[in-house]
Amino acid sequence: MRNTKRYKKYDYLLLYHTRRNPPEGGHATHTCLPMKKEKIAISVDAPLLEIVDSKIDGSILRSRSQAIDYFLRKGLREESVSTAVILLKGSHQQHAFSPVKGRPLLELQLEFFRKNGITSVLIITQHTRTSGQLLDLASRQPVATEILETEAKGNAKALLSVRDRLRGGFVVMSGDTYNNFDLQKMEKKHAQLNAMATMGLMTRADTSQYGTAILDGDYIVDFQEKPRQSPTTIVNAGMYLFKPEIFELFSGAESLERDLFPKLARMKQLAGFFTYGEYEHVG
Numbered sequence: 001m002r003n004t005k006r007y008k009k010y011d012y013l014l015l016y017h018t019r020r021n022p023p024e025g026g027h028a029t030h031t032c033l034p035m036k037k038e039k040i041a042i043s044v045d046a047p048l049l050e051i052v053d054s055k056i057d058g059s060i061l062r063s064r065s066q067a068i069d070y071f072l073r074k075g076l077r078e079e080s081v082s083t084a085v086i087l088l089k090g091s092h093q094q095h096a097f098s099p100v101k102g103r104p105l106l107e108l109q110l111e112f113f114r115k116n117g118i119t120s121v122l123i124i125t126q127h128t129r130t131s132g133q134l135l136d137l138a139s140r141q142p143v144a145t146e147i148l149e150t151e152a153k154g155n156a157k158a159l160l161s162v163r164d165r166l167r168g169g170f171v172v173m174s175g176d177t178y179n180n181f182d183l184q185k186m187e188k189k190h191a192q193l194n195a196m197a198t199m200g201l202m203t204r205a206d207t208s209q210y211g212t213a214i215l216d217g218d219y220i221v222d223f224q225e226k227p228r229q230s231p232t233t234i235v236n237a238g239m240y241l242f243k244p245e246i247f248e249l250f251s252g253a254e255s256l257e258r259d260l261f262p263k264l265a266r267m268k269q270l271a272g273f274f275t276y277g278e279y280e281h282v283g
Helices: 046-054 064-079 090-097 105-115 131-139 155-160 183-193 244-249 256-267
Strands: 009-016 038-045 083-087 120-125 144-149 170-174 177-180 197-203 211-216 219-225 234-242 270-274 278-281
Touching (some): 046 064, 120 131, 170 177, 183 234, 219 256, 244 256
């Protein structure tokens, strides 16, 4: 007979409160308030409940309901994406001011992030004579933006240099591209597939100026940066979502496209998402 393992499930009462009527002009809050919690019933596998119980320390976490509430909030925070990174080579800094639809490219990039729920943007670049103008343009946009200068060679090393600033999952955009699509739908796909990274994809008849991807279902199983010949018309759109653990795979990588993405594809840890939106490469 085939061995099977059965997990006993427990029906457990989780106490959780949502403040439904925020003050005028305020936001809904999620807090634990005595005597005003909503009661819901959930089923929990016995091994999982044992792990929850092991985290109760009698000090910070004093009960099962408090422990479940804590780890639920923690997981939701880690899954949501609120920080974006724009990788902008110093030699391409002028592209940030290039007109797209009559507006500077950087202005459209930051607007794209804001309307998709991003609250913080880091621009990684090198110091150039236009750095002051870049800072001035960024400071006039309706999303918190920082410009971080690094001398790291290669976009993978540049991204690694700000590892300490990226606590949860994050999105990365190539600094010389304009994208306009449903980023939040891409985030949902990224969370659903649970891959280390998800790449935005599109199709092009001429693939010579793009990285190309071969798919097996939702996963990219082969990625090549600007190959001379390609059996596919599926290409990189310059948008990526990463788990925070991605940096554990950065050893020896200088380029995302030439070093990291091929490695992730071989590991089946690189998902693909067709953006079906607007795209323009500047420069």
